[in-house]
Amino acid sequence: MLHVVDHPLIQVELTALRDRNCPGSAFRQHLRRIASLMVPAVTADFATRPVPCETPLEITTGVAAERSIVLTPVLRAGLGFLDGFFDLLPQASVAHIGLARNEKTLLPESYYLKVPPNLADCEVILLDPMLATGGSAVEALRNLKKAGAKHLRFVCLVAAPEGIQTFQDAMPDVPIFTAAVDRCLNDKGYILPGLGDAGDRLFGTTG
Ligand SMILES: O=P(O)(O)OC[C@H]1O[C@H](OP(=O)(O)OP(=O)(O)O)[C@H](O)[C@@H]1O
Numbered sequence: 511m512l513h514v515v516d517h518p519l520i521q522v523e524l525t526a527l528r529d530r531n532c533p534g535s536a537f538r539q540h541l542r543r544i545a546s547l548m549v550p551a552v553t554a555d556f557a558t559r560p561v562p563c564e565t566p567l568e569i570t571t572g573v574a575a576e577r578s579i580v581l582t583p584v585l586r587a588g589l590g591f592l593d594g595f596f597d598l599l600p601q602a603s604v605a606h607i608g609l610a611r612n613e614k615t616l617l618p619e620s621y622y623l624k625v626p627p628n629l630a631d632c633e634v635i636l637l638d639p640m641l642a643t644g645g646s647a648v649e650a651l652r653n654l655k656k657a658g659a660k661h662l663r664f665v666c667l668v669a670a671p672e673g674i675q676t677f678q679d680a681m682p683d684v685p686i687f688t689a690a691v692d693r694c695l696n697d698k699g700y701i702l703p704g705l706g707d708a709g710d711r712l713f714g715t716t717g
């Protein structure tokens with residue numbers, strides 16, 4: 511249930527984005543392109559159903575997506591993935607989940623949740639570039655399941671082994687798609703080598 515999406519185009523963009531000198535404008539562009547490049551792998555097993563299709567010459571059979579898609583960014587850093595997913599999935603709806611990690615306890619604190627109706631019938635794609643301790647992703651998935659979601663998957667950019675373990679222990683039914691598995695966490699819960707604080711780099715809030 512762990513898919514490492516390591517296409518060379520993604521790895522080149524990721525290298526540029528990790529660079530401490532990458533400015534916010536370029537960081538956002540790299541993240542958006544990586545998100546788009548991940549979409550085919552993330553959606554490869556989505557169910558389709560046959561539908562009739564009339565070409566200018568005859569009637570044939572095409573396919574339609576079986577379920578609607580709900581993109582679910584975890585605020586704030588998940589927003590950096592949203593436009594890249596929208597570029598290829600323009601018909602998707604969006605759920606928002608507000609979570610911030612308490613810097614002392616490293617536990618996620620929930621501050622917002624807004625989901626579309628009929629979540630149970632949708633493919634719900636949780637988006638957050640960083641899987642560090644795993645606390646935020648697990649909390650987000652708990653909230654989505656409470657709201658009725660049944661078909662879930664999680665997409666991140668960089669995952670720490672510690673976070674993958676915690677995630678898989680708590681949510682064995684939810685597949686993870688990541689562009690990289692990094693080495694470990696430091697004593698402040700940051701991913702090494704990582705890319706620093708994704709939300710701060712995206713939105714220019716570094717102190
Ligand atoms: O796996 P975890 O240890 O829970 O850490 C990962 C979380 O930390 C970051 O968010 P942060 O709390 O910094 O909020 P922000 O995006 O608003 O900066 C990141 O975007 C994840 O949501």
Ligand SMILES: O=c1cc[nH]c(=O)[nH]1
Pocket residue numbers: 587640642699700701702704705706707708709
């Ligand atoms: O390395 C990390 C860990 C958590 N959140 C981030 O943005 N970066």
Ligand SMILES: [Mg+2]
Pocket residue numbers: 707708709710
């Ligand atoms: Mg942050």
